[in-house]
Amino acid sequence: MTFTLATETAYEEEIKKSRFQAIAAPVENEQQVKEFLEKHLDVSTTHQCWAWKIGHNVRFNDDGEPSGTAGRPILATIEGNELTNTIVLVNRWYGGIKLGTGGLVRAYGGCAGQCLLLAEKIEQIEKKAVYFQCQFNEWAIFQYELNSQQIDYTEQYTAQGVSVEAMLQIHQIEPLKLKIQDVTRGREHLKVLEENNA
Structure with missing residues (x-):
């Protein structure tokens, strides 16, 4: 059984002076992914990392963070919650303290995970x-x-x-x-x- 999100949901936290904000939303196709990313484009952020899954298709983006430290952990939280037709964007405003690769994985994955915990999930009906x-x-x-x-x-x-x-x-x-x-x-x-x- 797979699920999708009922509505757009956001969550924010501060980790070692960096501000992280996750926004999760339901998407049906790549056009909606594009519209979601355009709507949430924020030039004030240091990084805008995201992942999405629609059916068997997945994409993720580290947006300048070290490879594998942002997009992949976000995707892992989507899959760990048995979600599909879902996008999660995590914005980071750098606060001056480096987190290291392990810290980044925990920060991006953790922030995305908290956001998905808050989100209302509905059964994805074929x-x-x-x-x-x-x-x-x-x-x-x-x-x-x-x-x-x-x-x-x-x-x-x-x-x-x-x-x-x-x-x-x-x-x-x-x-x-x-x-x-x-x-x-x-x-x-x-x-x-x-x-x-x-």
Whole structure:
């Protein structure tokens, strides 16, 4: 079972006169990672080190700290908390006392870990992208169905009717399949789109 974060969370502490601030947030894709890092860009910091994990993809950055002393310990706390679709940024304002490599690992990993302890975690539920079409007069029924189950979707209006793409939790696929067959009298079918990311 894996988890992600419910909301953005921050934590701050001082270690030997250096100020450390961790900010953790849920992210769904690399575009959201980019937006998060742009939003939290702070030129007053000495270092902005981060790590993220989305599915099986991981990245980390030491931002000028000795290799392996910042990004990797941050990533280790994400994985240690069984989190995915999560980014943690740790800002450091240097206070004049060198921490040494062991001290840096403890400071970055520890600050990220404290932040994740405070964060509210929610179970990461596997979702699949699905696609179906319907006629204009049927769309209101499906729209109501999708909204009542809080399903994310996008619709496109075409000359033939409405094309819909949605993200469904596994247990929602079968009921919607039946609903589509029922409402369209077997004319339309729900297609599960193959995902490139696990």
